[in-house]
Structures are given as C-alpha cells and as structure tokens.
Amino acid sequence: MAAILETHRAYRRTPGTGTAEKPVSIELTAEATLPDGGKLGPHDVLIRIRAVSLNCRDIAMLNGHYTMNTLDNVIVGSDWAAEVAALGSAVTDFKVGDLVSPIFALEYRTGNEHVEVDQFSMLGGDCDGSLGEYHLTWEENKTALLQGTGGVSMFALLIALAGGIKPIISSSSDQKLEAIKMLAPRARSWSAAVRAMLGGKGVDIIVNNTGPPNIRADIATLRRNGRISLVGFLKGVLADWNPAQLIALIGKSGSITGIAFGAKTHFEALNRFIEEKNIRLEPHVDRVFSFDEPKAAFEYLDSGKHVGKVVIKF
C-alpha cells in the first residue's frame, strides 16, 4: 500500500453566496487526510480520487443559480473515479486497489427513502465533494438513531463513532444540529429523522430517551433484527398508542431492552473501550461552571440549551 500523506490537496468554494454578477470562486486548500490523529474507524474506506468530471451544478453553485441546499465553503465536485487506498479493520466488501465510483447522493441508497431531496447529502452541495486527492467514506454498517442532543445521546454518539456504527442524531433545534454537524453529519430535525427511515431500511439501534410515547414510531423506524434501548422518559411515561401495535416487533424480529444504568463491570468495560479507541470526551462537555455557581449550572441544564453535558468544576 502506498504511503498515505497526512494532508492532501483539495478545492473548496470560496466563502459566501455568489451571484451572476459576482460569482464566488474555488480555492486550493490543504485537508487532513484522516481525522482523529490519522486513525481509520473500523468501517472507514479511504479512497484516492483519480479523476473528476465537471457538472453543470458545480458552476451553478458558484454563480448562485443552484436551487438546492448548499453549504458554504465545502469541497466542490459532484462525481469521481477513485481507487480504494486504505480500509478499516472491519471492512469486508472492498480491498485496497479496488476501482470505485461512489454514488452522488450519499443518503439515497434504496430508492425508496422518504427523505426530502435536499437532505440527500449531495457531493459538493450540502457536503464535501470530490475535487480533492482523498476522501474518507464508509462501508455500509450498523446505524443508530439517537434522540436529542443531551448527555445520553452525545455520549452514545462518541461510542457509536468509535465502534464504527453510523449515528443519526435527531433534535428539536436546528442551532444544536449545526453545532454537532462535524461529529454527526447525519443529524436531522425530529420529523425528518423518522420519515427518512420509514421508507428506507430503518436503523439497527434506537437509543430511546423519550420513553413509551415514542415506542410506536421507534418500531416503525427499526430495521429487521433491530433493538430499541429504552433509556429515558423525556416525553413522560404515558403513551397514546394501543399495546396491540407491539405486534409489529414480531415482523421485524425486533426487541426492546430496558437500560438501567450499568454495573461496575460494564463501567470498567466502557472505560477500557474509551482508552483503547482513544475517545476524546471534550466534545461532550457543553459548558463548565465553577463550584461557586451551582444554581447557574442547574438553571442552564434546565433551560435545555445544552448539547452534551453541563459540568461543575472544583
């Protein structure tokens, strides 16, 4: 395998929104080839891009004529011909040297997804595109739907990422989704997250922080053999659905597992995993208060403005 450089060259759209009179341009940048200190996740697939053909939309996004969602300053480019350069330890479908041509709309897999078209993660539009020397993508692997951006969800997010499970985080707040976009590109508003899964193949794991009211929607969102981990009760404990609807679990061979914290042995195993995978917990801490301001810390948590944990430091 050829040595993989720490950084590689790519072209990003220059910041801002272009117009026909004053289009934005593209600029050469140096990009980290692998995040997190150069380690591949278990299901990661690093591809080396060999050629990109230009598309009409690449220009339309420079001069403001493009009609779909775009993000500012992303790597441009809509298609590619590439070869596999490196693989995570759990990848089974590819080998180094395979010639590949990834799909254009990353979230559009089966053709039956009920996803709004502007949420497909289209290369060079609302996610980084192809005009760079390398791109880190992934082999299809397990997915987890994490409800909300609180302490439980954000911790589950870090564990899922380290374990090669693709997280989908849903939230009531677009602002919070924006804040975690780097960690969880598959972050969605509540209704869209559920709808996205209904027509597609569903998710393998649901971390249910909301309690019984959401179980019916959870079952509908579950993939075959999937599991709902019943963790919380943010929406209360009373549900307005009929218990007969649990029968849908049979059709999916699905399960609901109650989670009552963990035992000492679980905690030790978790800590070993965190150490082994070098999981950094910083993104998990939203705000740190001093020992003298506990009331402010409690009020901040109660406000629901946080993403992850609120900490009091001595």
Ligand SMILES: NC(=O)c1ccc[n+]([C@@H]2O[C@H](COP(=O)([O-])OP(=O)(O)OC[C@H]3O[C@@H](n4cnc5c(N)ncnc54)[C@H](OP(=O)(O)O)[C@@H]3O)[C@@H](O)[C@H]2O)c1
């Ligand atoms: N079973 C266990 O062992 C265990 C352990 C710890 C916690 N829990 C329980 O798990 C739940 C989550 O705890 P946490 O520490 O993560 O809480 P948290 O830090 O307060 O976060 C909750 C987040 O969930 C979202 N949310 C709040 N109310 C909601 C609602 N009615 N419907 C949907 N989403 C809502 C919000 O995120 P957005 O603003 O992004 O939507 C909020 O920030 C709680 O019920 C807690 O008691 C259970």
